[in-house]
Amino acid sequence: MHALETAVLEAFKQDPAKRYTTTELVHLVFKEEYAAINRLINSADKKEQRAGYGRKAKLHRKLLYHVNKLVERAILKEEGVHGKGEKLLALALEEGELVIQERKQRIVIAKPSSVTTQIDGYEQEGLIRKFRPESWLTKQNSVLLDADAFPSLAALQERLQQVLPAVNDVVAIHGFETLVERSPPEALEAFLHYLALDAHDYDVRVALLISLAGDGDGHVLAVAKLLLERGWIKHLTPVFSITPRILNKKEASFTQLLGLFAEHRVKLHLKNSAIFSPPVYFGRAGAYSLTPEEWAYYREDIKGKADGCLVGQIAVAVDLDRFFKERGTPAAFREMLLTTAHAFFEVEERRRRYSADLSMIAPGTGEGAKDFFRAGKHYIRLWNYEWEADYPLAELLGSTQEELDRFCQAQETIFKSCGLPIRFAVGLSTSFGKFDQDFFTERRYRKTVVASLKDLQTKEMTAYLHARERLFKVFKGADRLRFFFARSIPQEEILQVARYLLRAYDLPSFTFDFHGKTGELKLSAFLEEE
Amino acid sequence: MEIKAATVMEAWRDAIKLILSEGRVFTDDESRESCELLNLTVMVENPSSAVDAVRAMRAYRKWIYPSEDELANIVLNKDALPNYDYLYGQRIFDYDHALNQVDEYVIPLLQQRPNTRRAVVTLLNPLRDMRIGKKNFPSISVISFRVIEQRLCVTVFIRTSGFFTGWPANVYQMSKLQEYVAHALALPRGTLTTISLSAHLHMDTLDDVEAVLGKGVGKRGK
Numbered sequence: 001m002h003a004l005e006t007a008v009l010e011a012f013k014q015d016p017a018k019r020y021t022t023t024e025l026v027h028l029v030f031k032e033e034y035a036a037i038n039r040l041i042n043s044a045d046k047k048e049q050r051a052g053y054g055r056k057a058k059l060h061r062k063l064l065y066h067v068n069k070l071v072e073r074a075i076l077k078e079e080g081v082h083g084k085g086e087k088l089l090a091l092a093l094e095e096g097e098l099v100i101q102e103r104k105q106r107i108v109i110a111k112p113s114s115v116t117t118q119i120d121g122y123e124q125e126g127l128i129r130k131f132r133p134e135s136w137l138t139k140q141n142s143v144l145l146d147a148d149a150f151p152s153l154a155a156l157q158e159r160l161q162q163v164l165p166a167v168n169d170v171v172a173i174h175g176f177e178t179l180v181e182r183s184p185p186e187a188l189e190a191f192l193h194y195l196a197l198d199a200h201d202y203d204v205r206v207a208l209l210i211s212l213a214g215d216g217d218g219h220v221l222a223v224a225k226l227l228l229e230r231g232w233i234k235h236l237t238p239v240f241s242i243t244p245r246i247l248n249k250k251e252a253s254f255t256q257l258l259g260l261f262a263e264h265r266v267k268l269h270l271k272n273s274a275i276f277s278p279p280v281y282f283g284r285a286g287a288y289s290l291t292p293e294e295w296a297y298y299r300e301d302i303k304g305k306a307d308g309c310l311v312g313q314i315a316v317a318v319d320l321d322r323f324f325k326e327r328g329t330p331a332a333f334r335e336m337l338l339t340t341a342h343a344f345f346e347v348e349e350r351r352r353r354y355s356a357d358l359s360m361i362a363p364g365t366g367e368g369a370k371d372f373f374r375a376g377k378h379y380i381r382l383w384n385y386e387w388e389a390d391y392p393l394a395e396l397l398g399s400t401q402e403e404l405d406r407f408c409q410a411q412e413t414i415f416k417s418c419g420l421p422i423r424f425a426v427g428l429s430t431s432f433g434k435f436d437q438d439f440f441t442e443r444r445y446r447k448t449v450v451a452s453l454k455d456l457q458t459k460e461m462t463a464y465l466h467a468r469e470r471l472f473k474v475f476k477g478a479d480r481l482r483f484f485f486a487r488s489i490p491q492e493e494i495l496q497v498a499r500y501l502l503r504a505y506d507l508p509s510f511t512f513d514f515h516g517k518t519g520e521l522k523l524s525a526f527l528e529e530e
Numbered sequence: 531m532e533i534k535a536a537t538v539m540e541a542w543r544d545a546i547k548l549i550l551s552e553g554r555v556f557t558d559d560e561s562r563e564s565c566e567l568l569n570l571t572v573m574v575e576n577p578s579s580a581v582d583a584v585r586a587m588r589a590y591r592k593w594i595y596p597s598e599d600e601l602a603n604i605v606l607n608k609d610a611l612p613n614y615d616y617l618y619g620q621r622i623f624d625y626d627h628a629l630n631q632v633d634e635y636v637i638p639l640l641q642q643r644p645n646t647r648r649a650v651v652t653l654l655n656p657l658r659d660m661r662i663g664k665k666n667f668p669s670i671s672v673i674s675f676r677v678i679e680q681r682l683c684v685t686v687f688i689r690t691s692g693f694f695t696g697w698p699a700n701v702y703q704m705s706k707l708q709e710y711v712a713h714a715l716a717l718p719r720g721t722l723t724t725i726s727l728s729a730h731l732h733m734d735t736l737d738d739v740e741a742v743l744g745k746g747v748g749k750r751g752k
Contacts, residue, residue, distance in 0.1 A: 352614075
């Protein structure tokens with residue numbers, strides 16, 4: 001078998017359930033060459049750009065020749081077209097084991113049947129939905145890479161080539177400002193362009209976690225401008241860390257940043273690092289964070305040995321509105337969530353069997369590889385919960401999380417005593433509409449439209465914000481609180497709102513949404529905006 | 531103290547009764563109240579019966595107990611899978627990425643010198659394990675293989691052994707390793723003995739002990 005055919009099959013071996021476009025396969029098979037071609041395409045020199053496009057087309061033709069041979073042999077099959085007529089390719093095997101024996105070469109691809117779990121009954125009833133179940137055995141939801149571990153953008157880019165195909169929601173780059181400050185602007189622009197393309201191709205998001213504490217305000221603003229003006233913001237989501245002190249010190253730069261996002265009518269995510277130091281970021285499924293304890297553990301024990309850490313493993317969403325209408329009791333809720341934790345653990349056992357695939361994201365095979373996996377958790381994400389009745393809900397969620405923690409700890413202890421030292425954790429968090437638009441019940445969102453600072457200082461809003469503080473605690477930082485701004489609001493007022501939220505509340509993060517719609521928002525409209 | 535039994539299930543029940551009747555109660559460093567007996571030796575004549583104990587634990591629905599496959603894999607697989615903090619199999623078959631202690635040492639040694647007392651495997655790695663604050667520390671420390679009366683006998687030195695949840699798994703794992711070496715030597719399996727420095731039970735699991743092993747087994751006192 002030709003080496004290219006073997007390489008294509010290796011890609012399917014990593015994720016047997018996946019359908020690949022030819023572009024994705026070209027990316028995976030010709031990693032280095034493709035990176036070089038992208039540098040040419042991104043070059044300012046027109047001649048180099050033309051050469052780049054020519055070489056790219058040649059790579060596609062070369063790969064297609066071998067892909068067609070695999071289709072002829074009924075190893076692969078065409079499953080339709082993507083975008084502008086690109087082939088979508090999948091393994092011809094429905095499930096089971098495909099063994100390809102060629103002289104001295106033997107390739108075995110196991111395509112598991114769909115994952116059946118104890119929560120399938122709940123799923124049938126429409127109470128629970130799995131996030132991307134086709135890759136439950138082969139991918140992780142989210143990984144965080146630490147910019148400090150990479151000497152250059154090129155090194156980070158190389159690592160991302162390994163990580164992006166193994167993740168199905170979001171990859172975060174923590175401390176991105178350090179790379180911004182030490183990289184030439186042209187290199188940074190090419191990097192972001194390439195990253196946006198990759199994120200699109202792999203259908204994942206990349207969160208750029210940027211601290212505003214440093215001296216490189218100009219660089220950070222330039223990056224924000226690039227993301228907004230080139231439309232890369234769709235795939236690359238910045239989260240800016242700030243504190244009240246930094247805001248005072250850098251009011252002018254921050255005002256410019258606000259202005260940029262307001263002008264482009266795009267969401268601006270802010271994290272208050274004065275009260276919450278771990279990273280917080282957002283994927284399609286929902287919010288992600290590490291707990292303060294996990295973050296301390298990362299900084300003290302993992303940083304330096306691994307170049308980041310696993311954050312999210314697999315996830316489900318629970319539609320609370322539907323659940324409480326149909327089942328209605330807190331006891332039934334606890335039971336369902338504990339059953340979900342059981343299901344996660346059983347799936348995790350199967351995932352460990354696939355760990356050769358899952359460990360693709362680890363940096364190498366040494367001790368650092370083990371360290372990389374020590375902070376990951378499974379998420380139970382919640383959809384459609386009523387804020388008006390929020391305090392009992394926060395209590396219920398808090399006590400349920402405690403039960404989940406006890407179960408996880410018991411499982412870790414049992415396995416450790418059996419000589420299987422594993423990590424197992426389940427966290428609660430919020431779910432976003434894009435988790436699965438067809439599944440969720442439609443509801444009217446409580447939309448916090450801000451026309452002036454006074455809107456946040458009403459009795460009702462104060463109670464609401466305190467309730468959200470409690471929810472943030474239950475979700476251990478993995479939540480999102482959005483404020484929609486009326487179009488008429490002056491920039492100075494938005495600045496006051498930011499200052500007020502940073503100082504007056506224990507909110508780890510909040511999002512300013514500049515879409516500027518008014519009135520009640522139906523889910524369909526909300527999703528369009530997402 | 532020493533227990534001898536024909537099967538793992540018998541040995542398991544007898545050991546738990548002995549720990550509860552002769553052990554001392556103390557609070558361990560994870561703040562759990564435990565009952566502990568020091569230096570407990572348990573010899574099983576039929577190690578293949580270890581699977582029964584694992585199945586008994588898996589049948590109990592309160593928690594999820596490791597599968598037979600995973601338990602065997604952990605001790606026979608030499609690859610360093612990153613999902614586990616450490617792996618017995620890697621330490622046995624690829625110690626410090628330098629030595630296959632079983633295939634390159636124990637088996638050839640016993641083939642050449644069946645009466646040797648040097649056929650031992652070490653699982654502790656002081657350079658990696660002996661760091662204050664390290665979260666996980668292997669319990670199985672040394673495994674000794676002896677050929678006695680034309681049968682392969684194994685003795686396992688366990689630093690600390692949770693006799694309810696951990697010991698059945700450890701015995702099953704060691705029985706699989708014993709099977710592997712015995713097969714290579716073309717010998718039948720002999721006894722399997724564990725020597726536990728700390729043989730203990732967590733007091734909050736006594737109801738579970740009764741549920742799995744029968745009424746009366748989880749009762750403290752003589």
